[in-house]
Amino acid sequence: MHIYAEQRFLDNHIRNISESLEIEIISSRPNQESYLAYNSTGLSFIKDAANPKEFLYVDFLKGKLGWRIKRAEHESNLKKAIGKTKKELNIFDATAGFLSDSMIFLSLGHKVMAVEQSKIIFYLVEDAIKRAQSKIPFLRNLSFLNGNSLDIFRYSKESFDAIYLDPMYPITKKNVKGSGDMRSIRSILKLENILNEENDLCDAFMQCEYQKIILKRPLKYKKIYSNINYQVKGKTTRFDIFI
Ligand SMILES: C[S@@+](CC[C@H](N)C(=O)[O-])C[C@H]1O[C@@H](n2cnc3c(N)ncnc32)[C@H](O)[C@@H]1O
Structure with missing residues (x-):
């Protein structure tokens, strides 16, 4: 390459x-x-x-992502998943990807530490942050890191109100093609020889001390954990909340 x-x-x-x-x-x-x-x-x-x-090409100012950020107030499911609060939350995004979900948390006034394991994805997103920084003031509430989120979480001295987990969706016959973004992420992870151990990551975070875990899953995905406190369901995805 x-x-x-x-x-x-x-x-x-x-x-x-x-x-x-x-x-x-x-x-x-x-x-x-x-x-x-x-x-x-x-x-x-x-x-x-x-x-x-x-x-x-990651762009926070235009296109699908730019549009989603502009109408963050309409993200009712993600808002419900975080919970109604006037307080500024400190959210740990353990599966940053293209930061789309984190950008919603930030635009709702929260602070985010987001971690991405892939160096290539990290640099694509970091480049987008650099381009958008002067136009999106809430980006100063973001700390974006490259590495394994579990290691970073364990060593962090910060206290987080919520851990957000959006691991890669399992490949099924139905979604084998997946969305363009997910296909790109998969091919980048393959290039970097990064294995996707989605359940291991969730299991490991479940063993950590946390105030709240928000786990994003496909709507019909089997429930792996029995201790879910509540769920927020959308048309294709759901959020499983653990307190
Ligand atoms: C489905 S994508 C997340 C999409 C993201 N929520 C968004 O809004 O763009 C999952 C991402 O999590 C990353 N990931 C998976 N395990 C990780 C880990 N242990 N540490 C850091 N990043 C991880 C993958 O590389 C991938 O980019």
Whole structure:
């Protein structure tokens, strides 16, 4: 895998990413495999060099995500899952992904520590944060880290009002194709040789001391834990709440 960046776009930001990912920057567009591309619009991931028009680019200001953030007040299920409160909560997002859910928590006035295990996803999102920072003031209430969330949670000295878990959905016959975002996450995790141990992660957090766990699952997914306190159900997903 390479980072494709023309000479005129080279800066310390992309050099640091190249060093951290241990992948070389090249100035001509790769014609095979997956690659990262960096230019004046930021960092993107191209899954298949033969199809460069299909790329993954995180944007908090425009598109699907930008629209969702703008209408955060309408996220009634996520709001119910957090619980009605005027207090500013400190939320630990253990499965950050593209930060879409965390951005809703932040826009509702809460503080978030979000952790993503994949370095590639982390840099794509960090790049989006950098671009949006001056336009989205609540981003200053976010601390975004790369690593294993369980280790980071165990070593953190902060106290959290809620742990948010949205592990990858299990692959079933029905969702084998999945949404574009989920397909991209899966292919990135595969590239980085990261195994998805969704149940192990949930089990491990269940063993930690917590005030509240919010577990996002497909609506019809089997209940694995019997100690659910309540559920918030949407059209396709549900939140299992543990107190
Ligand atoms: C379904 S996605 C989360 C989507 C996210 N809620 C959003 O709104 O964009 C699951 C993410 O959790 C990450 N993940 C899974 N286990 C993790 C762990 N132990 N530590 C950090 N990140 C983890 C995966 O790499 C993946 O990006």
